[in-house]
Amino acid sequence: MYTLEDWVRHGDELRRPLLVSDGLVGSESVGIVGGGLSGLSLAYRIGTARPDLPIKLIEKTGRLGGVIETWREGEWVCDLSVNAVRPHPSFWRLVDDLDMGGSFHPSRTTASSRWVILRDGKHMISPATILKIGALGLLRGALNSRKSDSSVLDVIQNSAIADAMTLGIVNDTAAEVDANFLFPSLTGFGPKAPISRRRLRRKISKSYPIFTPRKGSLASLEGGMEEIIQGLHNAISKMGNIEIIMESGEGSPDELSSAYNIPISSMIWASKLPGRNYGQTTLSVFVVGYPEEEVSGVETGYGTLIPDSKLPISGILHESDIHYSSRAPESHRLFRLMVPHSRWDGNEQSVREALRKIDGFSGEPAILQKIGEREIPRYPPGYLSSLMNYSGDLSLSGWTGSGVSVTHVVDEAERISELFTQARKD
Numbered sequence: 001m002y003t004l005e006d007w008v009r010h011g012d013e014l015r016r017p018l019l020v021s022d023g024l025v026g027s028e029s030v031g032i033v034g035g036g037l038s039g040l041s042l043a044y045r046i047g048t049a050r051p052d053l054p055i056k057l058i059e060k061t062g063r064l065g066g067v068i069e070t071w072r073e074g075e076w077v078c079d080l081s082v083n084a085v086r087p088h089p090s091f092w093r094l095v096d097d098l099d100m101g102g103s104f105h106p107s108r109t110t111a112s113s114r115w116v117i118l119r120d121g122k123h124m125i126s127p128a129t130i131l132k133i134g135a136l137g138l139l140r141g142a143l144n145s146r147k148s149d150s151s152v153l154d155v156i157q158n159s160a161i162a163d164a165m166t167l168g169i170v171n172d173t174a175a176e177v178d179a180n181f182l183f184p185s186l187t188g189f190g191p192k193a194p195i196s197r198r199r200l201r202r203k204i205s206k207s208y209p210i211f212t213p214r215k216g217s218l219a220s221l222e223g224g225m226e227e228i229i230q231g232l233h234n235a236i237s238k239m240g241n242i243e244i245i246m247e248s249g250e251g252s253p254d255e256l257s258s259a260y261n262i263p264i265s266s267m268i269w270a271s272k273l274p275g276r277n278y279g280q281t282t283l284s285v286f287v288v289g290y291p292e293e294e295v296s297g298v299e300t301g302y303g304t305l306i307p308d309s310k311l312p313i314s315g316i317l318h319e320s321d322i323h324y325s326s327r328a329p330e331s332h333r334l335f336r337l338m339v340p341h342s343r344w345d346g347n348e349q350s351v352r353e354a355l356r357k358i359d360g361f362s363g364e365p366a367i368l369q370k371i372g373e374r375e376i377p378r379y380p381p382g383y384l385s386s387l388m389n390y391s392g393d394l395s396l397s398g399w400t401g402s403g404v405s406v407t408h409v410v411d412e413a414e415r416i417s418e419l420f421t422q423a424r425k426d
């Protein structure tokens with residue numbers, strides 16, 4: 001069904017279904033509900049592909065960006081949700097098309113190490129980590145990976161390692177997370193590329209504008225992820241066919257359809273669907289900053305995952321180590337702490353005490369504060385399979401749909417806009 005060119009543009013994102021209604025591309029106007037990264041990318045991509053098509057972007061609050069927000073206090077800078085992007089050409093294309101390449105940089109090569117704290121101490125994550133699963137576990141995991149409703153724990157049969165991974169990505173434990181949803185290429189979910197993975201990877205790596213990312217690296221924007229929101233907002237504000245409606249209030253699809261005169265089949269729901277029954281988890285995000293000498297025992301790296309549910313902190317990200325741009329005052333380091341509400345008593349002192357127990361963090365911080373809370377959708381086992389053959393009247397997009405990452409929502413917006421372009425040609 002997909003061509004080699006499609007695979008080079010979108011890679012493994014093609015394994016995830018598009019949740020698009022039959023009537024969408026024939027619409028005379030389009031309504032996009034939700035002004036997060038997904039809604040903004042859709043407005044920009046569809047609005048560019050079809051400048052003749054009137055588009056309404058409807059956001060219930062007075063702010064664009066959804067969960068993406070960059071906190072600043074003096075020279076301390078930290079993202080509340082996504083802080084950096086893993087390699088995928090769609091994000092690079094978006095930055096390039098918005099003419100923001102000058103502000104987009106690879107993460108520092110010195111910050112690639114990741115650690116996990118297991119019962120027997122802190123381990124650097126490497127290909128050898130897989131040995132902790134054992135031969136039988138690997139075999140059972142491989143067999144489970146082909147089932148449609150396996151959890152991540154079914155596939156990665158070491159609960160501490162599996163939990164560390166899922167907590168770090170979706171703030172949930174591995175038994176509660178759909179394996180196909182988290183890594184469809186590993187489980188072999190969805191359509192297959194027409195050439196080997198290696199050849200495809202080589203072709204994809206040649207397709208990046210701005211710079212070719214190194215394998216396993218990340219990239220981020222100088223002023224934090226809010227910059228991409230501002231870039232998209234600036235671009236769509238100049239496009240004559242897009243109207244941005246703010247503070248619409250929390251409407252249902254039917255209410256927004258009649259309030260803004262948009263047929264349901266012309267609407268893309270790029271936000272949580274009222275009645276989505278999978279639920280969500282909540283976490284608080286803290287920043288902690290130190291003079292360098294107070295944390296000299298903390299190695300430079302990307303971060304540490306902490307699966308032990310007795311500690312309120314599930315992850316520590318080394319913000320000032322990771323990014324090309326400075327995120328802390330001179331001679332200081334900044335860390336971001338992820339604090340799932342399922343394992344926290346709500347007391348800031350508990351976070352402070354837990355941090356002191358972690359190797360290298362017993363010093364006196366220059367700053368320690370909660371910067372916000374976020375809800376993360378749940379994706380239970382069987383979730384992605386349940387979305388195959390979607391046939392609703394309403395089109396769905398964003399991270400409450402078929403993928404959780406920013407590369408997913410940005411690539412999905414391109415794929416949906418390509419349907420509009422294709423329909424024109426046909």
Ligand SMILES: Cc1cc2nc3c(=O)[nH]c(=O)nc-3n(C[C@H](O)[C@H](O)[C@H](O)COP(=O)(O)OP(=O)(O)OC[C@H]3O[C@@H](n4cnc5c(N)ncnc54)[C@H](O)[C@@H]3O)c2cc1C
Binds near residue numbers: 034060081082252
């Ligand atoms: C703590 C955290 C860490 C993350 N880390 C990473 C990471 O490292 N890498 C990565 O790739 N991704 C990461 N993500 C995920 C990434 O941030 C999301 O994939 C992406 O931002 C989702 O964008 P969205 O537009 O789909 O949803 P949202 O940002 O949730 O936007 C939805 C928008 O819809 C609006 N809305 C809701 N209901 C209505 C309604 N009825 N009418 C009108 N508007 C409505 C909301 O106000 C909101 O503005 C992280 C997320 C969090 C929370």
